[in-house]
Amino acid sequence: MKINPVKRKLAAGEPTFGTWLSIGELYATRVLARMGFDWLTLDLEHSPIDWAHAAAIFGAVADAGCVPLVRVPEGSHHYIKRVLDAGAWGIVVPMVDTVEQARRAIAAAKYPPQGNRSVGGGMGAMNFGTTSDEYYRRANDEIVVVLQTESPQGIANAPDIYALPGCDAIFVGPNDLQFQMRRADGQFPSPDEHEAAIQEVIAVGKRVGTPTGMHTMDAASALKRASQGMQFIAIGSDLRLMTLKAQETLNELRASTSGPEVAKY
Secondary structure, eight states: OOOHHHHHHHHTTOOOEEEEEOOHHHHHHHTTEEEEEEEEEEEETTTTHHHHHHHHHHHHHHHSSSEEEEESSSSOHHHHHHHHHHHOSSSEOOOSHHHHHHHHHHHTSOTTTTTTOOOSSSSEEETTSSSHHHHHHHHHOOOOEEEEOOOOHHHHHHHHHHOOOOOOOEOOOOOHHHHOOOTSSSSSOHHHHHHHHHHHHHHHHHTOOOOEEEEESSHHHHHHHTTTTOOOEEEEEEEHHHHHHHHHHHHHHHHHTTTTOOOOO
């Protein structure tokens, strides 16, 4: 059975870099999976991608030698069971605010006796290049469980959540964290307040020995977070990488012909 290099790197204190698959287009995914990212995460929380297509994405990424991860819509047994049976090598669970939510998500990703994952399906074994029996024996050691901290409540409960056995990494969603930190009058936190919250996540992770990470928009930001000790770092998405290059090209064309600059997204 193949080993999960992302799980090994996280445990060894090494940074890992990946990107989000928000379009989920198979051809583009196959290209990205061969470019050297440590992992690719298919976003089922915010993208309208069905189960059969998700399974095809997981298989394409695994066959290319990359690690297929998935952000589930929520940390329920139903969603986690389905994506792992469809061949994902790990999960990213959004909006984990309490210890109980964290425990439920971890348990759903683990076969008994460590958890309560139901036994069935063959795509998980196929994507790890092994038999079903071997997969059932070793999956608990290879599946990555990443929990998201996206609220002040999640940060308040961070020491207990991050210390749970089976939590491989913590991932900050900076946009949701910013919105969750809005005051009663709708005012957003200042940049300094927002950054202080992120730094608290990093500090707690270091204190309890759990890797942290977050979504960034460019390589410079990703490297900055890695220098601060983060290890599970996303850089944009397939959509962002495509649109940024398209904008760069079109802006250069417009500038050379004195036309208007295209709008930025």
